[in-house]
Each structure stands twice: as C-alpha cells, then as structure tokens.
Amino acid sequence: MKINPMNMSGIQAYQRTQNQKQAQTKAADAKTDKVEISYQAKEMQETSQIDKERADKVAALRQQVQSGNYKADPEKIAQGLYNYYVKK
Template identity: 30%
Template structure:
C-alpha cells in the first residue's frame, strides 16, 4: 500500500470537475441577452410613424367620445366585419 502525505498532487480527484463547473458559471454570468431588429422590422417601425392627418382624425374622435357625441352605426360595423371575414376564406 502506498501512502502519500497531504501535499501530493492528486489530493482532490474532483478538482478538475469543480473548476470546470466554476468556469461554466462564470461564462453564464458574463453572457448578456441581445435583441437585434431586422431591416424589415425597422422599416415597419418607420412606416408606423403617425402622420399629422391621422393624428388629427384620432384627436377628433377622442374629443367626440369625451363629449358623448361619438355615434357608432352597428349595421355598418357588422357589414364591415362580415365583409372582412368572408374575404378571408
């Protein structure tokens, strides 16, 4: 039987595994999430910029709703819904 003192090189046979796990943990902590928007996505964002005419229209509707003067025609709304869904098929 061979007995080595406390200073031999293989005192902890799992040391390599422990250091590898620690390295993996450090790598995980150093990584950060990234978000990249494609050129197509950027074009969509730019096209969604509010035009002044559209903003004026929205403001008029908001004012009418707040004053209680905004009226919705349920028949026209139903017709548009039916037309929309019948064209999808």
C-alpha cells in the first residue's frame, strides 16, 4: 500500500524562503551604482577667495545688525532695485 502525504507542500518553506532571500540579495548586488567626481568638479566645489571675502562681509553686517549699529542707505537700495528691475 502506498501512502501519499496530504498538504505536505509547506514542509520546506524555510528552505524556499532562504533561496528567495539569496536570489534577492544577488539581484540587489548586481544593481549597484557608482559615482565618480572629476578633479575639475572637486576644484569647483572648493571655496574661492571671493566667497571667503563675501562671508567675512556678511558676518560683519550680521554683527552690525545684531548690535543695532547698521544704517541702511535708502538711495543705494532704491538704485539697486532700479538697476535690477529696469536695466537688467
């Protein structure tokens, strides 16, 4: 007499899960991206002398504003706005 087990398909569920995880890991490893930054791009990222001078000027202005000593020149502001919107 031959006995066929019923509903025995789930016995190897752990092994199947492990195989699926390994397949997913291999697929993820195969799809890696690589980014390289050129020497010229690295040079462009470095701060220039102008940026350092601008940062110093902004720091000095910030300190004047915080201490209450900053006086804005309305004519310079108006001229700057005019130049920006009209002369472009």
